[in-house]
Amino acid sequence: MNADAQKEIRERQLANLYGELESLLPVFENKELTDIFIYGDGSVRAEHFLEGRIDSGIQVNETARYNIIHYLSAMADSSIDTWSNPTLEGILPGYNFRVTAVIPPWVKSPEITFRRPPVKIFSLEEYRDTGRMTDMQYKEVVAAIERKDNILIGGGTGSGKTTFTNACIKKMSEFTPHDRFLIIEDTPELQCHAEDLTQLYIRKDQAALAVRFALRWFPKRIIFGELRSGDVARELLECWNTGHPGNVTTIHADSAQSMLTRFRGMLSEVITGTLPDVSETIQVCVHLKRKAGFGPMVEEVLHTRQIAKLLDTIEKQRSSEAFVMSEYNDYLHATLNAE
Numbered sequence: 001m002n003a004d005a006q007k008e009i010r011e012r013q014l015a016n017l018y019g020e021l022e023s024l025l026p027v028f029e030n031k032e033l034t035d036i037f038i039y040g041d042g043s044v045r046a047e048h049f050l051e052g053r054i055d056s057g058i059q060v061n062e063t064a065r066y067n068i069i070h071y072l073s074a075m076a077d078s079s080i081d082t083w084s085n086p087t088l089e090g091i092l093p094g095y096n097f098r099v100t101a102v103i104p105p106w107v108k109s110p111e112i113t114f115r116r117p118p119v120k121i122f123s124l125e126e127y128r129d130t131g132r133m134t135d136m137q138y139k140e141v142v143a144a145i146e147r148k149d150n151i152l153i154g155g156g157t158g159s160g161k162t163t164f165t166n167a168c169i170k171k172m173s174e175f176t177p178h179d180r181f182l183i184i185e186d187t188p189e190l191q192c193h194a195e196d197l198t199q200l201y202i203r204k205d206q207a208a209l210a211v212r213f214a215l216r217w218f219p220k221r222i223i224f225g226e227l228r229s230g231d232v233a234r235e236l237l238e239c240w241n242t243g244h245p246g247n248v249t250t251i252h253a254d255s256a257q258s259m260l261t262r263f264r265g266m267l268s269e270v271i272t273g274t275l276p277d278v279s280e281t282i283q284v285c286v287h288l289k290r291k292a293g294f295g296p297m298v299e300e301v302l303h304t305r306q307i308a309k310l311l312d313t314i315e316k317q318r319s320s321e322a323f324v325m326s327e328y329n330d331y332l333h334a335t336l337n338a339e
Contacts, residue, residue, distance in 0.1 A: 010075065014093060017071040020064045027056050028095055031119045035158065036097075038065060040109035047158060050295045065110040069101045091187070098187045117189050121166045133298035140301045141286060145171050148246030149283035152263065152304075154253035159288040160296025161226075161250040162189045168248050172221065176246070182217050184210045185225030192223075204228070211235040215242065224249040230269030237267075237281050256287040256300040260307045279304035 021028075027036055027046055035047040036056075042065070044058040060068075069088060073080045076090040080103065088101040098115040128138040144151060145168060153168070155161050173181070173194040180196040186204050198217055202210045207224075208231040214222050222239050224232070227249055240247055253259040260278060267275050285307060287300040 013071055013075050017068065017075070018094075020067045020071065023058050023060065027058065028097075028114075031116070034116050036114040036116075038110075038112040040107055040111050042109075050293070052290075052292055062109055065112060066103070068112060069103060069110055072099055072101065096188060098189070115187075115189075118163050118166055118191060121170050121191055121193075122163060124167050124171050127164070127167060127298065132296065133301075137298050137301045141168070141284070141298075142171060144284045145246070146175055147283075150240050150245060150281060151248045151284045151286060152259055152282045153248060153250045153286045153288070154256065154259035154262075155288035155296075155299075156252065156254065156290070158296075159290050161288060163296060164286065164288055164298070165223075165248055165250055166191050169223065172246060172248075176220070179220035179246075180218060181221050181223065182214055182219035183223045183225075184214065187225065190223065190225060207232045208235050211239055214239055215244075219244065220246070222247050227251045227263070227266065230266040230271070233263060233266040234270055237276060237278070240281050253287065256285040256302040257307050257310060259285045259287060260304060279307070 018025075024036065024038075024044065027033060027044065030046075032049050033046040034049055037045045037047075038060050039045070042059045042061055044056040044060060045053055046056055048054050069080060072090050072092070073088055075093065076088075078088060078090060079085055080088040080101070082104060086103045086106045088099070090099050091097065092099050092114060095114075096117050098117070099112065100115075101110065101112045103110045124133075124138055124141060127133045128135060133141070141151075151168060153161050153165050169181075169183075169190065169192045172179070173192060177194065178196065179194065181192050181194045181198070183190050183192060183197070183199045184202060184207070185200070186202055186207065188199070188201055190199075192199070198219070200210055207229070211222070211224065211232060212235050222236075222244050224236055224247075227233050227236070236249060251259055251262055253262050260282075263278050263282070264275055267278070282304050285300070285302050285304055286298060287302075288296055289299045290296050
């Protein structure tokens with residue numbers, strides 16, 4: 001098939017796709033809405049940056065939902081079917097939204113979510129001035145970036161991890177405008193205006209390989225979108241330990257303390273025996289949360305050495321309690337046998 005024929009097919013697919021999405025265009029155009037959800041009953045809700053989840057009043061019938069999913073699948077050259085692969089992840093052309101879809105039997109009726117990439121890069125100063133982080137937190141984060149500490153940013157879904165990461169990248173490029181930045185992610189969400197920049201958009205199954213080959217681009221900074229697996233966490237630690245400080249990545253976690261625990265848990269998936277000391281490579285953890293009626297904000301900024309000491313103390317206490325309980329169980333067992 002020649003290029004003209006391929007172009008014609010793609011244009012026809014786009015026209016069909018946006019024909020089904022027509023009722024959603026007003027929602028897509030509202031840049032204050034970060035996530036759009038089409039539920040199994042056809043209702044459409046959206047996440048407002050400040051107000052939280054709102055009902056759009058729009059309905060998308062089941063046939064239209066199936067059509068949207070299959071058009072997206074065809075354009076992404078990716079298969080989705082009921083039994084072997086009932087999920088789809090891709091990008092919505094034109095808006096560059098991240099799309100996730102699921103069909104039966106995982107759900108009763110097709111559901112689709114759209115995630116808007118950050119429209120505006122907020123500065124750390126804006127976070128401070130709008131009360132989304134305290135002055136002390138601001139100073140700690142800026143100092144960490146200036147020292148070229150490696151930063152782990154965590155939080156739940158919708159907590160603003162990507163937006164805050166972009167703010168950190170912005171500050172990095174202000175401090176070191178001539179550094180070579182390498183950004184690796186499976187969805188184009190991170191933004192950087194450094195003059196020397198390479199951005200890799202990879203499939204999830206290519207993440208570890210991309211990090212492994214990152215050094216061949218001779219970067220000063222290696223930034224990874226979101227950690228989801230142990231093999232990527234291990235490769236990232238190794239890269240960051242080879243004279244490439246001043247990086248950032250994100251992780252899903254409930255608190256700054258659990259961020260380090262989760263990172264260690266990922267490493268334990270692929271490393272047997274003693275795990276490396278994560279606090280030697282990652283110096284600062286920043287945890288974010290979404291406050292109802294206010295939006296994302298920084299909850300904690302902690303140095304990993306502090307967290308590591310706390311976790312070690314907790315582990316020692318647990319071991320001590322387990323030892324005492326073991327002695328008690330032995331005594332109880334001996335007493336019962338004597339009787």
